[in-house]
Amino acid sequence: MAYDIKITGGLIVDGTGTPGIIGDLGIKDGKIVAMGTAEDEADQVIDARGRVVTPGFVDIHTHYDAQILWDRMLTISPWHGVTTVVMGNCGFGVAPTRPEHRELILETLKIVEGMSYEAMTEGMGKDWSFETFPEYLDVIEANGTAINVGVLVGHTALRLYVMGEASVTRAATVEEEAEMGRLMHEAMDAGAIGLGTSQSEVHNSFAGNPVPSRLASESEIEGLAMHVGRAGGTLQVNHGVENSDLDLMGRYNKNTGSRVTWTALLGGMLGPGSHRPYLDKIRELKAQGMEVSPQVTNRPVFFEFDYLNPMIFEMLPTFNGLLRDDNLDNRIAAYKSPDFRKEFEAQLLPYQIGWTDNAVISHNPLDPSENERPLPEVAAEHGMSSLDYSFELALKTNLEAKFRVAMLNHDQVEVEELLTDKNTVLGLSDAGAHNSQLCDACQATDLLQVWVREK
Incomplete structure (x- = not known):
């Protein structure tokens, strides 16, 4: 031969x-x-x-859904040995989308995935060359890509397409569920590899509303997953730590035949060692013949944020209501208030408690000498608590100051347990998203460097 x-x-x-x-x-x-x-x-x-x-590495959790339309290289994943990516995760795709909903889709990607609205509008143009999901796949194939691509149908886009802006306020009717099912069937026939959806409380969209998929009922998701299972596809679910019902995901697998992958199982989600009961539950489901695989990552989950758009805290009552208000003066007034700061600190979730201990000042436009220094150290020099100094610095810089913190997955003993468990799957690079907050597209290189070579 x-x-x-x-x-x-x-x-x-x-x-x-x-x-x-x-x-x-x-x-x-x-x-x-x-x-x-x-x-x-x-x-x-x-x-x-x-x-x-x-x-090559297969990166099963990326968000290149918009970027792929102007960047056929899917920068920067190929730099790190990735030769296949999966998009549409967590339900955040760009198809199907009606012309009148384009701005809402891009606004959602900006808020939830930290993508630049300006880059997306310039890269995709005013007149998109697709509306339906099959048309979107046709555009990707016609443009060509440097590496292999698989696309999940985004539940948020699908729901908005069928229900309009009502998708962020109510459950679907029987007729609307049927129409979503028809479109899902059409997408799977066209080459979709499954469905991505989110029920996570951290995912909010335009005007501070929940992303559309969060309003979906169990029957709606299961109905869509039936079309996924029929075609041998995958249901990717972001339930978040606050809604991580593994029995429900087991039912999705059992009732629909879809493989189910859950985003994400991380060290320290509910405190030290909190991942272990989840691993035990997954083993139990596997023993019952259910195919449910949590996504894990080898990297600490770093976030860079400012108090103008503090995404990592937006699920807290203090911030959720404040961020729904477009009046910046109200936000600044709240940040000045000692009562607001006390309420904020009291509402922190288990994995957020003590966040200031791990934080660094990543950008102080008034005093660059403080950049990359630990927040507690600088705060002590100013005679303040770390939390108070973070707010005071934000106020002094017109909310331009930025902070970086390792919020999750920073205990290497716990990470090793997650990586070596035979029932987990490597994911959550989030490549293509959160570029102003983190960049974990280097996940594959980090895996080889830290966990293969050094460990």
Whole structure:
């Protein structure tokens, strides 16, 4: 057999955990047909001596749904050895979308996924070249991409398409559920790999409303997942730590045949060791034949935020109501209030308690010498508590000061337990999203550097 491509002399690491071998690879019609020894001739020969030949990473949790339309390279995932990405996670896609809802979709992506509204409007233009999900896939295929792409149907986009702005205020009618089901069936036939949805309380959209998928009933999600299961697809669910009903996810798998992956299981979600009962429950579900796999990550979950748009606190009553108010003067007045600060501190969720201890000042436009210094250290120099100084600095800088904090997954003992459990799956890079707050598209490189080489 003549190969199209032969890669010779490299250290072949096949990803199964077996030791690497020096050898050759033969590739024909886009498939590996020989490994170790590849004796036939080839149209193209690549000398890999002194290099490692390995499968690319599959990143199952990205948000390139808008970016892919102007950046065929899906920057920066390929820089880190990723050769396949999955988009549409957590229900935040851009199709199907009616022309009158385009701004609402982009506003939702801006708020929830920290994407630049200006970049999206410039990159996608005023006249999108698609409306339906099949048309969206056609555009992606026509444009071409540097790496492989799988797309989940975004539940938020689907719900907004069928229900309009009522999608953020009420449950769907029987007729609306049926229409969503028809569109879901159409999308799966066109090449969608499943459905992404979110019930997480941290996900709010335009005008401070819950994202549309949060108003979906169990029957609505299950009805859509029936079409996913029929096609052998995956249901990706972001229930958040506050709604992590694993029995419900088990029912979705059992009743619909969809593989279910849950975002996300992280160290420290409800305090030290809080991930262990979830791992035990997943083992129980697996023993019953249910296919439910929590997504985990090897990286600490860092967030960079300012008090203009403090996304990481928006689920708290103090901030949720305040952020619904577009009057910036009211927000500033609240930040000045000692009572507001006390209420804020009292409402912190378990994984947020003590956040100031791990925080650094990432941007002080008035005094760059404070940049990248620990917040507690700088606050002490000013004779204030860390929380008070964070607010005072924000007020002095017209809410431009930024802070970075490792909020979750920073205990390496817990992370190792999550990574090595046979029932978890690596995910949650969030590549393409939160660029102003974090950048975990480097997840694959970090895995190799820290958890393979160093550990």
